[in-house]
Amino acid sequence: MLPVQNIYQQLVTTLQSNPITLLQAPPGAGKSTWLPLQLMRDGHFKRIVMLEPRRLAARNIANYLAQCQNENVGQSVGLRVRGESKVSSNTRLEIVTEGMLTRMLQNDPELSDIDLLIFDEFHERSIAADTSLAFALETQSALRDDLTILLMSATLDTERYTQFFDCPVIQSSGRSYPIDEVYIPIKDESRWLDAIAPLIKQALNEQSGSALVFLPGQFEIVGVQQALNDLPSNCLVAILFGEQDKANQQAAIAPAPEGMRKVVLTTNVAETSLTIEGIRIVIDSGKRRAASYNLKTGVTELTTQSISRSSAVQRAGRAGRIESGVVYRLGSKQTFERRNSHDNPEILTSDISQLMLEAKQWGANISELTLLDTPTAQQCTQAMSLLTMLEAIDGKGKLTKLGSNMLGFGADIRLAHMLLKAQALEAELPGIYRLALYLVALLESRINSANELSLALHSQQQRPHPVFKQQLKYWQSRLKVTDSNSELNTEYLGLLVALAYPDRIAKKRGNGYLLANGAGADLNTDFWHNDDYLAIASMGGHKGTRIFAATALSPFELQDYLPHLFTTLTRCEFDEKTARFIHQDEVKLGAITLTSQPSKQKLDKTERAKAWLNLFTKQGFALFNEQPDAQQLLIRMSLASQFMPDTFPAISEQQLIETADDWLGVYLQDIKTLEQLKKFNYFEALQNCFDWPQQTALKALLPLRLTVPSGSNIKINYQLDGPAKLSVRMQEVYGLTSTPMLANGNLPLLMELLSPGKRSLQLTQDLAHFWASSYRDVQKEMKGRYPKHFWPDDPANSVATNRVKSKM
Template sequence: MLPVQDIYQSLLTTLQSNPMALLQAPPGAGKSTWLPLTLMREGHFKRIVMLEPRRLAARNIAQYLASQQNEIVGDSVGLRIRGESKVSSTTKLEIVTEGMLTRMLQNDPELSDVDLLIFDEFHERSIAADTALAFALETQAALRDDLKILLMSATLDGERYSEFFSCPIISSQGRSYPIDEVYIPLKDESRWLDDIPALIKQALSEQSGSALVFLPGQREIMRVQQSLNDLNDSVEVFSLYGEQNKKEQQAAIAPAKNGKRKVVLTTNVAETSLTIEGIRIVVDSGKRRAANFNLKTGVTELVTQSISRSSAIQRAGRAGRIEPGVVYRLGSKQTFERRNSHDAPEILTSDISQLLLEAKQWGASLAELSLLDPPSNQQIKQATALLKMLEAIDKNEKLTPLGSQMLSYGADIRLSHMLIKAKQLDQRMPGIYILAGYLTALLESRISMPADLNLALHSQHSKPHPVFKQQLNYWLSRLQLKPVNELKTEYLSLLVALAFPDRLAKKRGNGYLLANGAGADLSEEFWHNDDYIAIAHMGGHKGNRVFAAVAFMPSDLDDELSHLFTEQTRCEYDEKAGRFIHQDELKLGAITIASQPSKQPLDKSERTKAWLNLFSKQGFSLFNEQPDSEQLLIRMSLASKLLPESFPRLNHDDLIADSQWLAPYLDDIKNLEQLKKFNYSEAIKSCFDWQQQSLLNEHLPLRLTVPSGSNVKVTYQLDGPAKLSVRMQEVYGMTSTPLLAQGKLPLLMELLSPARRPLQLTQDLANFWQTSYRDVQKEMKGRYPKHFWPDDPANSQATNKVKSKM
């Protein structure tokens, strides 16, 4: 009996009485197979759509469930993945991949006839799954209160998800079969891959059955495969990864032949919702290839990193699907326990331009969507800039008809933009559309290629790599095009510019300046030395290494990409020359294409822009030292931080990044000397309204009145307590330390001698009077006999005079 069968009735009751539920069930519990099939067979729901994060798992689950029905895929059990749709009027359970579900929701927000959505393996937290769930929740709230949503995983962050979505958790205890754990400590972390072949051989010698070996990517798979040539004839080695064709994938998944054992070297595609008969050994490298988005360059680079504990549990679960199993983990148990509990969600580590565009099409802002982990403002800013370059949104950030068309294309939005525009241009530029198809196939195949895109395309055209050939056949069929004998590569730079407008680059020193403002370096294999290049592939450790590009001339892009070019006047102050630089410029993003002395006279507004630009580079160090202004800025920053409900966000970095608050005060400043002397306190005050300024003086006063009647200055700092330096006699009678910012900011009292030398530092004045004061009193009576040193300072008269004048 599968573990999920024990909780089936409880889950069904929960779903019938709640709009949403979470199912936490271990690998092998039957949640991806038995559960949806039983829900369909018993007719509790008219039509069920189950989302699977990976195409391989989706296809195999659909085939398995259809076989359980003695049917083919497309009858009661359907499948919808990119390039493959098998559904019919009799389909009651449809297995789909993430992008497909988003398209279904965008095309039919009511999800007509669907009454249960299942998100399988939700722990993977892909950006597409987060998007589809956010839309489904809006559909449920606004259009379909009868729609049910079920999230499933072995390793959900259950309590957090339950609280966020306000829904119950159903847990299935125990796995189908027990799994033993073996930890193999590493001698040298940097050479972990060298230890894998020996570990596989050890596992095969100690255990019966076949083995599933988890590695980060194809490169590691090929290297390990070459190291297993000496296995005996009874062991067959297979590889399994996402870019393989169906025939190779099915060979890897199929049961071992009679009398044979198999070793399957795989990536994360086999981590979830996949059963390979005969597998009872898992060898886990503990590594994965993950997307790491570089906000500066706009490049998503795949990096090798350690997996989380939840991923390790998922991987181990593959060993206990059919019988008791064992997992061999590379690394010590202590290393395993130090790993993060869950992998970072993709929405925080990826380019969110597709998500932002989907939200525009849906008619909602990202802030309005129920996203477990909202992207940062920086991510949104970067994505917005890219979507404008791709003409998907206009200058007012509204969705354009082209943007809608790009979403419906079912491809990466960059390539969608290129393909749509190439089709429109083909009548004037014959051959550009077929060239776009070949370029798309080249970029999507992810094969090793020469740095020169011209050379790369010609090379694949004459001697195609199998993966390129597979991609080319798909795209030619999709675009309804036929192969050609000759490619019109003179259009190549325009196509790259259409797909990657942010990566148009101009020579700068030994590298290049990109249109998005980032810098790029050339890889060692890159021999281009052109003034301008259009970059199709870049990445590397810092995301700034150029791997594949083509030369271009800005004039080649004037007609088709005119929106990328802007004419503007630049006014900057050159400190070395001691004068203003006033130029009329033609810009391509951050790149200056042409520049000449401005024909317009230098006016106040241009001069102010120059001063603001100088301030953005130097910050507050631009001005002469101003202790009072600095204290005001610190107080305002503290108010913003400690009392956010009463004060707007304000800090040094924000004020420098957005300096418009300063602009109205610079109109009459004509030279650098005047600017350095400028007192910026009034300008900063303008960031708070009159009421907020009054509250600032109330909660974080510049001075405090002490019992002697003196107004003593408080010194503030951004980190740490505020400080009040005052002579001890002036605070007699004060029984407690004053409170600042409603008690949220500590006050450090520096009690001074009559000669204003430090005697004591305290944040608890009442305790000081009762304890350490006695020792201070003894010493001070001898040193300053004319001054008042009472035995009970907490209840004595404060004074700023000697005893004879009190």
């Protein structure tokens, strides 16, 4: 009896009375297999759709459940993954991958006839899963109050999810057998891969049964496979990863022949919802390949990262599915315990362009979707920029017809844009569509070894890699294109790459390149390109700036096909190096300047003022000669906004720099030279940031000068942090019994009392206390040094003076 059977009735009751439910069940509980099948058989729901994060798991679950029904897939149990759809009018339980569920929702927001959505392995938190869940929640609240949602995983962040969704959680025990843990510390973390093959051999010697070895990707799998060529003859080595064809995947999953042991080298494709018979040893490298988005370059690169503790638990669970097992973890137990509890969700670490486009197709902004984690403003800005370059949205941010078609294409939106545009250009540019299919197959197969894309394509045409052949066959079949044996015409290759990666069009700059998105790029060490312009298809490496695959490009040939990328403008700015104005007519492609020549337009005052403002934005107030009164005014205005925010608007030096066009621009129109600009007195311009009543209030609350008892008008020195300061000769404040108040008592005044020779005698913020205490010591000393000046015994009640005794 499977553990999930023990909570089945409780779960059914909960599902029937709640719109959303969480099920936490360890590996082996039966949540991905027995549970959906039983829900279908019992007829609690008319039609169930279960989302699986990976195609391999989706196929295997669908096949297993169909076998349980003594049927083929496509009857009561259906399957829908990329390139494969097996459903019928009899289908009541459908296993789908994440992108498929999003398409189903976009095509039919009401999800007609579907009344239960199951999100399996929800802890993986892919962008596609977050997207489809957000849409499903909106469908549930606005269109289908009878739609039920079940989120399932072995390692859910239960407390957070129950609070966010305001829903109940059902917990099941697992059917996992006991699993021993063995930690293998390593001295040099950078050489972790070298330790894997010896560890596999150690585990095979110490344990019985077959082994499942978790590695980050195909590169590591191939390396370890080569290092295992001396295993005993009864040990078979199999490999398993997501891009394999179905036959090789099934061979890796199949149990070892009788009398044989199997070592399966896999990525995290085998981490969840997959049982490989005979496995009782798991060897965990503790690594995974995960998307890391570089906001500066706009490149999503796959980097090798340490897995979280929850992923490690999932992997270890593979060892205890059939019998008691053991997990060998590379690294110490202390290192393991320092890992994050859960992996970061993809929505915070990846390009969100697809999500943004999906949201626009859905009729919403990202901010309106119910998302567990919200992308940053930077991610949204980057996505808007890319979608505009891909013609998926217009200048107002609205979805275009092309953008809608790109979403329904079933490919990365960059490649969809390229294929759709190539298809439209085929009549004008014969052969471009066939070339586009080859390029998509090359990029999706990830087997390219040549930096020059044209060489890579010719190489694959002559000696195709199996994965490339599989991808090319898929796209030719999908788009109903019959291939020919003729040589590829790579004349249009630069245009195709630019259609897919317009932000990575690059212009040579020194030893590297400047990208259209403003980032810099470096050539790979063995890259032989020296072209002035490149179209880059693949980047990554340290800081995401290394060029891996590109082709030469003539940017002006793009103007007929991508005119929206080009901008004609007049640039007017002051060149600090040459100390002169630059007034040029330019053609730009993003951040790249393609042509620049002296402007034919007359330089007007407004343009010149903009140039001065740009210089001010760079240098700030340091651009102007020192102006104590203006500097003090800025401090007083800032203090006023701090102490009385209801009366005065917020003012700060940085804010003024950012909004200089509003308050300073008009004053700069008649300034013709840098010398004039430096001498410009910005007091009036700054003062007018406050209206007349505010200026009047400022003078009363934070006066520039203070009249002391002698009648002198003494300047106050303000500072942003700390008290204001009044430096005045002591004789001039006789008779003053308390320290003056500023800003309605909010700002203390520090009085610096000076000698007749203007040397500092005392600093005080409590004048009355000074008169009654330490003044006596000052009086004794000063009477002898300045006998002609007045030093009364009772200064608090004496007459102030700015004269010597003889002239009082």
